[in-house]
Structure formats: structure tokens, C-alpha cells
Amino acid sequence: MQQVFTKAMARNIFLGGAGFFLIIYLLLAYDSFQQIPIRDHAVNLTPSVLRGKYLFDTNDCIGCHTVNGEGAYYAPELGNVYKRRGPEFIKAWIHAQPSGAPGRRQMPNFHFNADQLNDITAYLQWLSNIDTNKWPPNIEG
């Protein structure tokens, strides 16, 4: 058996298998990139949404929160927070942090002005309209 199945054959299975499935993946990824802008309504990526996204990234929001389940698990899901809480609550909440309640997980105050709060909320609204195959299971995220 060991003489029949040689190292060269094993190597060829590796190279052939890797090459074949890499090509399959690249084709699928190409197709996904055609569909994503439709599924996430990329036409709605207004300057305000993009400013909000930049603030979101440079304040490392996913260092505690998740967006569509990705990030850290210290704080609530934000992909659907716009639908869960609504714009006014979100702005008031961010503005009021940190709560200072003893022992409770704390969110820093990021010193956003009114325009910046509007931009962040616009980004969260855009996130909430992505077609995520009906995830999360309920509004609590």
C-alpha cells in the first residue's frame, strides 16, 4: 500500500485540491461582490453615513460591541440597534456615557458633537437595513 501511494501523489492531491478550491472560491467571491451592494443598499452610503462609519471605526466600537455578530462580546449588538432603540435614544445614550454605575460595564464618553452623533446614527441606520438572512433571531440581537 505504501509503495502504491507515494509522496508525490500526496503532494499532487494537495496542489490540485488547493488550486481547484481556490478557483471555486474566487469565482464565488466575485459573484458575492456583485450582490453585496444590492443586499446592503450601498446606494444609501451617503457622506453622512460614511463620516459616521469613520467615527465608528476610529473609536474602535467593535472592541466591545458586535456588528452582525462580529467584534467583541462585551457589549450589545449594533447591527440592529437602530431598530431596537431608535435614533433619539441612541444619541442620548452615547452622550450620557459613562454611566458610572458601580460595577456595571462602562462605555467611554467620546465627546461627539451634535453633527457627529447624527452621522453615527445615520451609519447605524444604514447597518440596520442590510439583508443578513434574517439574523439576529429577535430584536435583542
Next chain:
Amino acid sequence: MNYQSQRVAKPYFIAALGLFVGQIVFGLIAGLQYLNGTFLFPALPFDVVHMSHTNLLIVWLLMAFMGAAYFIVPEEAQTELYSPKLALITFWVFLAAGAVTILSYLFVPYTQLAAMTGNAVLPTMGRGYLEQPLPIKVGIVLVALSLLFNVTMTLIKGRKTSINIILVGSLWGLALLFLPAFYFPQDTVKASFGWWWVVHGWVEGDWELILGALLGFILIKMTGVDREIIEKWIYIIIAMTLISGLVGIGHHYYYTGAPAYWIWLGSIFSALEPIPFMLLIAFSFKTLLQRRREHPNKAAMLWAMGTPIMAFLGAGLWGFMITLAPVQYYIHGTQFTAAHGHLAFFGAYAMIALAIISYAMPLLRGRTANSMVAQRWEMTGFWFMTLSMIGITLALTGAGIVTLFLQRAAEDPMGFMQVQDKARVFFWIREFFGVSFFTGLLIYLRSFFFAGEYEYANEMKQALSK
């Protein structure tokens, strides 16, 4: 150790262990912040502790992989390293970059760090594992290029074994797969899709090739089993890794905005991802049973045999648990993922790093193996760390189950913070095992501070007198 230039691996291994200590300290702080949210706030917000914990993990593993490459490539190629001097300069550059990164996280607010480092010109910051400022990311690429140049030139001028080709090839893969870190499109769904090229590409693809090459090397050296047989096994194992793992990336695309066909493709292919880990266990134990000699470094053998088992549990079993789309629908983005992440990173990558360090460090210090006293400390450290990590994993899984039943699959779902309160007992258990893991790490490190080497005559006399 057969070649003088292999010595350059030593500082890499020592630095790796130092950074490992740092990683665990931040892990303990993060765990405490789960229990007491005001602990160290606002000096160290959770996200800073979290990114320090994960970035130190990556840096110490890379440090160990690089040390392993500088140790293994000359030995396999049967020639001196192309440029030991370049390898040493690269070491200091990489260590300095790592230190600057962590210090900047700790002392500069993240927004300010982004503003200072040109993030507005080419945004790359604010993604998990890839939080580093732009100049650091460029530095990582330069360090990788220097490593690749050095080991590739060594490979070219020397013997071309399969182990060496796989190792050097997968280091090229590691560097190439880092490049999507510079691709951060404004469309968040596309950004997430591409982020997985780095993260999944590393830990569920390329790094498994590195793991295979390192384990193959260790077993060739320690068991004396025919290289041809071992290399054939490794090719089959890494073939299964990529056959299952390339399309298996789809398990990250179910609920993040990507097309729905990934639900089927990801489930089918990622269900195959445990196979290479099962093969890894079969391969290691078969090789162990067929060994032609008893290597005196028992501790290294323990790490080498522990790795495939723990990798299977963490990456294979815990990975499988969360990979099928209907299951993931309820546990995506919960502590289930953290449980899997901890056991998989430790079982597959931390343990293979500690295995190669365990094999190589005595040789680098001029011994075949450490004295039995030192080895006993090391093996005690092994059991402490391994069992503690299983404890951490079970605790996080418990916390995940609480979320599953009270929040995700509940008739009347509770809010996130309420559910976190209900999972408190599991966060206590996690912290307890975190402390015992740290204890294990200290016991392990103690093993480096015993003089003397393994002596057959002595050990024989002791064994007979019992």
C-alpha cells in the same frame, strides 16, 4: 543544533514567551472587567485591554513561528542561514514594533492614534486583530519580506525537503494573506467579507500548514521515523485543510450580509474542517508508536502529542459545534465563539509554538534535553495550562448557553446586559481558570531556570533505585 546560524532563533523564542506573559496579564484584566465593569475604567477601557490581549497573541505566535523558521530552515536545508545578521536586525525591528504598538494602545486614545498615523489617508484601523496603526502594518510587511528573503535564499542554496518547502511556502502565504489588511472598503459588508481573508486565511488555512510543517519536523527529529512517510502524511493533512477550508470560509458569511448560498456551501465544507485535525491525531500517534528511538526530551514529546489532541478539540470539535448555519443562527457572536477561539488558538497554535520551543531551546542552550527536574516543571506547566484552558472553554461555553436560552432562542428574549448578569457565575469560573492558567505559565517558565542537562547514567540510576 547543527548550524551556528540557528542560534538566531533563541531571541525570537525568548521574546515570544515574554509577550505570551503579557497576553495572559491582559486576558486576566479583561476577564475581571467582565465581573466588575468599573475595574481600571476609564484608564483602561475594555476595548484597549481586548486589543492588547489579541494583538499580543498574534505577535507572540508570529515571533515563535519566525524563530521556528530560522531554526528549522537551515537544519532542513543542511546549510547556514543566508543572513543571520539580517535575521537579528529583523528581530529587534519586530520586537520594537510590537512594543510600540501595545504602548500606543495603552497611552494614546485610539482616535488620536488614528489621526497621528495617517489613517484618514488610507483607513485600516478599527477592525478586530487588525487594530494596528498604518505605519505598524507597513512595518509588519517589511519584517515579513525580510524573513521571506532570508529563508527563501537559504532554501534555494540548500537541500529542498518537503518539510522545508511547506514551511517556506506557508510563510509566503502568511505574508500574502496579511495584505488584505490594507483593503478596508467603505461598504461594511465588503469589508467584513475581506477581513476574513486575513483572519480565516491565517487560522483556518495557512497557519495549519505551518502547524503541519513544525509538527512533521519535530516528529522526524524525535522519533526517527522515515521522513518519506511523515512528509506524505503532512501533504495529505494540509490537502484536507485547504480542500475543506477554502470554501469553508463560508461559515463566516451566513449572517453578515453576503449572499444566501453561503449558508449551504459554508455548512457543507466547514463540516469537513475537523477531518485534517483527526488525521493529525492519527498521524502523530501512529508515528509515536513506530518510533525508532527514545528521545530524552519527554517534555517536547508531550507538547507534540498534546497539540493534535487539543487542536482537534478546539478547532475541530468546538469549531464544528458553531459552524452549521441553523445552529450558528442562534449562537453567532456569543461566548460560544470566544470559547472556540480560546481553545483553538491555544490547542493548535500556542501549543505547537511551545512544542517547537520545547524541542529547540535545550539544543540552542547546548543540551540534548533539559534535566529531568526541569522537564518535570515544564510538564507540570503543560498540564496546568492545558487543563485550565479546557476550564476556560467550558466556562465560556456555559455563558454562551445562557445567551442561547435567555436571549437568542427565548420566547420572551431578555436584553443583552440582563443576560450577561445571568451568566455571571460562568465569568467567575473563567477568571478562576484564567488565574490557574497564569500559574501554569509561571511554572512552565520556572523550568528554564535549571542548570544542567539530561544525563542518561543519572536518570538510569534513579529509575532503577525506585
